[in-house]
Amino acid sequence: MQSFIAAHKSRLGLVSLEAPLIANLAVWSNIALIRQYHENMPWHEARAFTEALLHRLGMASIMDKRNPALTSEERFCAMLLRASLVRDAIVVFDKPFGILTNLRDGCFIMENLRKLDDLIAETHIFDYNWEKERYGGWDGTES
Amino acid sequence: MVQKVEFKVGLFIIVATLLIMASIGYVAYKKGFFSKVYTYTLSSNTAENLTEGMPVVFWGFNIGQVSSMELTERGVLIHIKIPERNNRVIRANSKFVLDKPLFGTSRIIVTTDNLNDPPLSPKVFPEITVSNDINELIKKVQPIAEKLDRIGASVATLTANLADPQGEVTRILKNVETVTAHFSKKESLLEMAVGTKESVKSIQDILSNVNGLTVRMDGILKRVDTLAGKSDEEIYGRDGVFPLVRNILRDLLAKLAKIDATLDNINQISVEAVDSTKDLKILRNSLDETVTAIGTLVDQLDRIIPFQDKPGIKLP
Amino acid sequence: MIAAIENIGRFTLDTSLSLRNTLTFAIQVIIRLLNLRTYNSASRMVFINQFYFTSVQILPLFLFVAVIFGSLVNGMAFQVIKNLGLYDYLGRLLMGFVVTEVAPFVTVLLIALRSSSAINAEIAVMKVNRELNMLDTFNIDPINYLFVPRIINGMLSMVLLSSLFSLVVLAIGLFVSSAVFGTSVDAYNDTVLQAASLLDIVIVLFKCATFGFFITLIPIRLGLSASMELTSIPVVVLGGMVKVFLSIVVIEVLSLIIRFI
Known part of the structure; x- marks a missing residue:
């Protein structure tokens, strides 16, 4: 995984416990940060854009919440949105069930990925082999 | 929330910057910068x-x-x-x-x-001309400094005289003590009353010695008189040299006055002692002269000292 | 004996290494400060938030301190001046002592106590929580995004707050002066203006900016030196604050030397 990340660093959108949300920023600031920093998007525009995306995921209520106040699903969605805002994002999930501790399968992940399909160029999931069944009939290489 | 924060921050920066710029501008304007x-x-x-x-x-x-x-x-x-x-x-x-x-x-x-x-x-x-305060000041200060130097030397002489056990003032006091001691002894009085020449001569010698010393004291005080108005606390203060000399002389005067009274008594009780009457008259005259001389000195000192009620350090 | 010598040597080496690291970091930051590409919407937001917490939130307390301090200093100093008959030195006292020395010092103490400690802890917590790693993952340079806005905030806050402090004290000086000496506004203005020098004002503003630079840079650098353990946070905050105070003393001494050369 490390070599993959290094190879795609410029377009990388990592969803991992190793890349947490910034604790003293609201969810929308965490997500908007990517566009604000890389594209100098004005904050009000970035906020509106983020709000629309959160609506798409049905998570508009978490806009102004901070990381410690989120459930695992809300945290996952925020991380996914942040990753998908990278231009031509190559979204990489690093052991997503480490974040979504109370989910039994990958349907939730799949469902949210579909909603953000227009923003994401590629998706890669890195997880342990024994978690393979939780992803159902997904295609993929083992690692 | 962000908008509110932005507004407050913006307002603060604008107001504070305007205040500072206005202040600096005002200073610059007043300093003729523009x-x-x-x-x-x-x-x-x-x-x-x-x-x-x-x-x-x-x-x-x-x-x-x-x-x-x-x-x-x-x-x-x-x-x-x-x-x-x-x-x-x-x-x-x-x-x-x-x-x-x-x-x-x-x-x-x-x-x-x-x-x-x-x-x-x-x-x-x-052309720029130069006015040098320091040099001018030194020129003005130089005579004052010389005077101060002389004052210092005179004060040193006076104080040395007062402190020296062999000094004139101390010797005056010692002689006066001897005189009063002689008079206080009954034997001496009796000798005088009967006109013993040795006793009378002894007192006369002492008093003439006192008289001579007083004349020298007068000389010292004349020098001191030239310092009047130019000295400091050490000379005029409560414990200064002048008050000390004055007190010594007052003391001397008081003691000589006692001798005066004693001599009056002797005169009264020894009317028959004809031989001694002549000597006693000489003694009485000497005593009067001495008392007058010392009294004049004390007056001179009193004349100098009252002007220094509030001693202060005088700077050039 | 040998151990003592070793300790001295270790202390000297550690101090010089720390000083070198701080200066290297300072140069890095200054280069970024001068680069326009550093500034973007995200760093602006960080700056606004930081400035709000450092300067705007503290403003009522700060003005209160300035009024109390100004009244006390002016009251005491003017009384002494009056007793000594040194009215001519009133302007020099206000401009040469209160404006150039006291105002920056009180301001830097207030900001260091409130904001430097917070920045130190914040950066250390971000390091422990791997939030700094996250920034690197998303190609966000922490110097541009986190450090430069905080340092600019420190510099600007110091300059503005110190100037406000001076203005408040000078305004109180006017009241006290008219109460103690019975001076008019014009006479007071003339006295202060006579003592005011534009060069001195520039030096003071530069000193304030230098204070602001170092009282934010040092906590950031010390915060970055935290390990991945939570227990390292209080340790780096402690070390950071001690170094902040040392830097305040050093800058104060240097500014005095520069002013009186």
């Missing part, structure tokens, strides 16, 4: 004590400053900058004096006799 500045050139044969930035003063007000200096064939040229509002005091007849005060920085003082004179031409280079 006004038109006239440059004049002064000449001097030396750049000593002249520095760039040195103030130019007129009637105690800073009206400009030295902007630059240059060394040329005709001496040192000093360029001064005067803001427009102060320019009216620089006239053709203006004189420029380099003032070097004892304390503080040097400055160029401008004096203009007639403010209606034509303005000073920038092509004219008036």
Whole structure:
């Protein structure tokens, strides 16, 4: 995984416990940060854009919440949105069930990925082999 | 929330910046930063004590400053900058004096006799004259210092005299003590009463000695008198030399007065002692002279001392 | 004996290494400060938030301190001046002591106590929580995004707050002066203006900016030196604050030397 990340660093959108949300920023600031920093998007525009995306995921209520106040699903969605805002994002999930501790399968992940399909160029999931069944009939290489 | 924060931050920055800019602008304006500045050139044969930035003063007000200096064939040229509002005091007849005060920085003082004179031409280079406070002060201080030196020497003599066990004042006191001791002894009185020549001569010798010493004391005090009004706490203070001398002399006077009274008594009780009467008269005269001499000295001292009710340290 | 010598040597080496690291970091930050590409919407937001917490939130307390301090200093100093008959030195006292020395010092103490400690802890917590790693993952330079806005905030806050402090004290000086000496506004203005020098004002503003630079840079650098353990946070905050105070003393001494050369 490390070599993959290094190879795609410029377009990388990592969803991992190793890349947490910034604790003293609201969810929308965490997500908007990517566009604000890389594209100098004005904050009000970035906020509106983020709000629309959160609506798409049905998570508009978490806009102004901070990381410690989120459930695992809300945290996952925020991380996914942040990753998908990278231009031509190559979204990489690093052991997503480490974040979504109370989910039994990958349907939730799949469902949210579909909603953000227009923003994401590629998706890669890195997880342990024994978690393979939780992803159902997904295609993929083992690692 | 962000909008509210942005507004507050923006408002604070604008208000604070405006306040600061206004303050700095006000200072700059008052300092003549924005006004038109006239440059004049002064000449001097030396750049000593002249520095760039040195103030130019007129009637105690800073009206400009030295902007630059240059060394040329005709001496040192000093360029001064005067803001427009102060320019009216620089006239053709203006004189420029380099003032070097004892304390503080040097400055160029401008004096203009007639403010209606034509303005000073920038092509004219008036010469700076030097007013050196320090040198002038030293000139004034020198005689005072010499006087102080003499005062110091005299005071040293006086104090040495008072402290020295062999000194004149101490000897006066010792002699007077001897006289009073003689008189207090019954035997001596009896001898005098019967006209023993040795006893009378002894007292006469002592008193003439006292008289001589008093004359010398008079000499010392005459020297002291020349110091009047020029000394300090050590001379005039509560524990100073003058009050000390005065007290000693008062004490001496009191003791001699006692001798006077004793002699009166002796005169009364020894009317029959004809042989001794002549000697007693001589003794009485000597005593009177001594008392008068010392009394005069005390008066002289009293005359000097009352003027020093509030002793203070006098600086030149 | 040998151990003592070793300790001295270790202390000297550690201090010089720390100083070198701080200066290297300072140069890095200054280069970024001067680069326009550093500034973007995200760093602006960080700056606004930081400035709000450092300057705007503290403003009522700060003004209160300035009023109390100004009244006390002016009251005492003016009484002494009056007793000694040194009215001519009133302007020099206000401009040469209160404006150039006291105002920056009180301001830097207030900001260091409130904001430097917070920045130190914040950066250390971000390091422990791997939030700094996250920034690197998303190609966000922490110097541009986190450090430069905080340092600009420190510099600007110091300059503005110190100037406000001076203005408040000078305004109180006017009241006290008229009460103690019975001076008019014009006479007071003249006295203060006579003592005011634009060069001194520039030096003071530069000193304030330098204070602001170092009282934010040092906590950031010390915060970055935290390990991945939570227990390292108080340790780096402690070390950071001690170094902040040392830097305040050093800058104060240097500014005095520069002013009186």
